[in-house]
Amino acid sequence: MTNVDNISCEQIPYLIEKLMDSGAKNVHVIPAITKKGRSEYIFLIDTEERYMETLSEFMALETGTLGVRLIRTEHYPFDYEIRKIRLEFRDKRGRSLWAGKISVKIVKSRTANPLSARVEYEELKELSSKLQKAGLKLSMYELREGIEAKALKGIKDFVLECKEA
Numbered sequence: 001m002t003n004v005d006n007i008s009c010e011q012i013p014y015l016i017e018k019l020m021d022s023g024a025k026n027v028h029v030i031p032a033i034t035k036k037g038r039s040e041y042i043f044l045i046d047t048e049e050r051y052m053e054t055l056s057e058f059m060a061l062e063t064g065t066l067g068v069r070l071i072r073t074e075h076y077p078f079d080y081e082i083r084k085i086r087l088e089f090r091d092k093r094g095r096s097l098w099a100g101k102i103s104v105k106i107v108k109s110r111t112a113n114p115l116s117a118r119v120e121y122e123e124l125k126e127l128s129s130k131l132q133k134a135g136l137k138l139s140m141y142e143l144r145e146g147i148e149a150k151a152l153k154g155i156k157d158f159v160l161e162c163k164e165a
Helices: 009-021 049-063 121-133 140-152
Strands: 002-004 024-033 039-047 079-090 096-108 114-119
Touching (some): 002 049, 009 039, 009 049, 039 049, 114 121, 114 140, 121 140
Antiparallel strands (some): 024 039, 096 114
């Protein structure tokens, strides 16, 4: 972790990209206010020990930071698998607007029970664009929710029926 109070927000995407390319597993940047009302950014960089020196030196070079703080944590990872599911979107008349496959990440408990389903972002973004061009006005949120619900159907033991009241 390091905090930086002398950079502009335009530099942040570059820093995140370079940190990820240099061994960071994840990077979070949090805007904050520091002494004398100065704005700053707090960088939380998740990495393995072997990349610490490289990433720290990069931050010193690019931001002028005077140091980094090491916060040691434990990670409790979940197993997951990527499944391809077949989708077809039709208009009200039943005409196909789009058909194809999309990747869904199924997160599992330690006993291999499915916990959640997450559509891969880049594929979802591409599908959303294709559906909009085909005339289907679905928000990315609606699209994601629908696909993830369908992906969980049959692998979790519940049934939900919805009817208009």
